[in-house]
Amino acid sequence: MSTTCIYCGEPATGRDHVPPVCLFSKPRPSNLITVPACEQHNGKQSKDDEFFRLQLCARTEAGKSPGILKHYKAIERSFRRPEASGLVEKWNEHTRIRWDTSAGGILQPRYQIRQDFQRQAMVAGRIVRGLYYHEVGEMLPLTVNALAIMDLAFDEIPSPQRETLDQIRADLFDAPHKVVSENEFSYRWIPVDEREFMSVWHLSFFESIWCLGVTNGPDTEWNFDIASGESPKRSDSQSKGTL
Template identity: 25%
Template sequence: MCEKDATSTEHVPPKCLFPEMKDTKGIDFRKELITVPSCDIHNKEKSDDDEFLMLSLSGLIKNNPVGNFHQLTKANRALKRKNKDFIEKQILRNHKLQKVKTTDGKYRIISIGNPNVERLSNCLEHIAYGIYYEEFKKRFDGELKMILEFIEYTDENMQTMKQFIKKRFEVENELNKEIKGKNPLVFYYQFHEPDNFGLIGMRMIFYGTAEAYFSFKPKEAKQPFDMEMKLMESGITTIMNVDGKEFIFNK
């Protein structure tokens, strides 16, 4: 994250995202967790953020059974220790409970509301820096962009961008199926080769379904990051094509 001397190590992603043996009755979801060097400032007082991330991600409705399990155990224990308005204040604004019918015909009570995207993005950016270090054994120096697949953006262009990037990653994944992470039901990630412009793509997947896409632009990359963004922001209708599928911005 910064140029200060490393004085400690931290887990990326934070350890609390991974179920503990005391809950799983012996199944180990904490195999070879990733740690990276950290300075004091970036490691200190991060535990609130770690817990925030755990509560935000473990509760997503699309999660695999490990995510659901983690929500029912560790996340629920953490929530019991909080004030009544904690979810409203910290996790989901305009929080409401709603009954929905799931694909298997059963009813579930779910929470709906507006997530704290800024804080989520900060937490995930922190992890992305750590994962980059793990992969390349050096600190990332450059610009980082991210889109969260599991967020419904109110901006139509952002939604289209999300679909566009998702499709690009799908195409890339056909070429490179290698995934990394020793506990893939909790967390895994994939890097892609730098593209023509020197941008490096990476996706992280939590609990099997919650995807976050990143684009690393190292300092030495030759092109401006934002050819696509610039076109979009100019307000001109822009069509981008991935593998035969068209994505229309500024419709």
């Protein structure tokens, strides 16, 4: 077992759940994935993890997933904790009320949640780095990026970059489907031939929310700056949809 934190290279002091344990309702499955992590990266990322779950569970798609009620109840309990004041404040910053009269002319509030794609991508990128270690058995070098983009942000990418990613996502569905917890999290991945450390990932949360991830070095033809919301770019010499 590695004694090095896979996120920073410092000595590991424990194991970090990948994806975050808060994404799994109780009773949790026995096959949860863990990776070596230092104190900074094992537990001290919990605020980001909780915010990630909060934003996913607030989406309409998540409400269709069996068992989501358990997450709603867990979130309600977390809001009541005295130490959760920062989380509540951040949540309020991302929530606004729109008044709607579509229900028979009766004025009713509709809550709209602003999705923080950059913060979500940071957590999802950490999940990709952890899954890489789990699948390959080796730590992804710190010089290699592990980036991700959520499905809603994916729609904002202009063509032809989005067409390329659509093809890659389609190719991923030929890869084995690995289920960690039914209705909560599963993933697929493909290593990219002849490109050391490069891989592409499809993460699925609550069945209908998805994320596309990639691992690649700064000197590759890919510039997958999706965490910042910019579109990914590849050189003209790389044919469309080729992995």
